[in-house]
């Protein structure tokens with residue numbers, strides 16, 4: 001049983017009312033902020049990534065295949081230096097392991113020393129875009145893929161690495177990412193609008209603190225990707241692909257995509273579930289990781305479009321333009337979607353959604369007004 005109530009989130013010296021939830025047995029679909037695009041990695045976040053079996057298997061296989069004999073750069077090595085160490089163990093000549101969060105870089109240094117690889121793995125603390133290396137490397141490994149493919153800045157960060165840090169014929173792991181878009185009937189899987197369990201409120205406050213103010217932060221829906229029965233009920237369409245990032249090719253951090261989704265069954269369209277597909281091996285082999293349908297450390301993002309839900313039927317379609325534009329920090333994209341819902345019964349309906357990395361909007365739409373009720 002789920003109980004919804006109003007709690008408070010502490011942020012930037014203020015206490016804000018927020019819709020929260022508690023549950024007894026079957027966890028509902030609930031909200032968690034998309035935190036990877038902020039410097040908020042902690043034991044919980046790193047632990048989620050290490051426990052993500054598919055991610056670990058695909059990266060481990062690609063690193064073991066491509067690192068031997070090569071010089072390697074690991075961008076965002078994290079506190080476990082997991083791919084830097086994997087590359088060294090596989091026989092890389094030398095590994096440069098970069099990490100921007102000072103505490104994570106310090107722990108990574110200890111972990112590497114304890115593993116006995118300090119002579120072959122050098123930890124460099126700072127942002128890869130602000131660091132130079134004594135030589136260009138043969139292989140760049142990174143896992144800075146966001147809940148939306150490019151939301152952690154993979155497009156601009158890895159283009160910079162291609163231009164300055166990696167040999168012209170050097171390889172990148174991962175290979176390609178895309179952002180995926182599916183129509184969502186939220187009412188089919190939850191009677192109550194989704195809310196934050198109490199333990200999540202600290203993360204909401206931390207994201208607000210990054211900007212010293214509250215804003216309409218990007219939110220993930222937990223409880224869909226590990227539950228095929230819920231996916232069957234909630235996903236109304238197949239997935240459209242937008243924001244394609246070719247890390248071993250023509251990498252464009254900004255793009256505009258025209259796309260459409262086709263509804264395969266009747267339901268109420270409340271919004272979109274946004275995910276990412278990731279091809280890890282630079283040879284382009286193997287199935288992609290897919291965050292909309294696989295349990296993973298990447299959780300689907302919710303793009304709310306209609307609080308009441310718009311009735312759709314099989315054969316209806318949503319045509320839209322997706323834009324990925326770098327925010328004024330030059331790294332993290334702002335996303336926007338505008339489109340038209342075409343239904344056989346009823347006039348076309350214009351719909352829009354946007355999500356800025358450090359948006360100035362707060363309580364801008366009915367969804368955020370309900371989530372953060374006014375004091």
Ligand SMILES: C[S@@+](CC[C@H](N)C(=O)[O-])C[C@H]1O[C@@H](n2cnc3c(N)ncnc32)[C@H](O)[C@@H]1O
Nearest residue numbers: 049076077078098099100101126127128143157
């Ligand atoms: C998703 S975690 C990945 C950690 C680890 N590589 C793994 O795969 O388990 C991303 C890490 O990259 C770091 N990071 C992101 N962008 C970076 C950049 N441009 N330079 C250095 N570190 C970065 C973050 O602080 C975080 O520790």
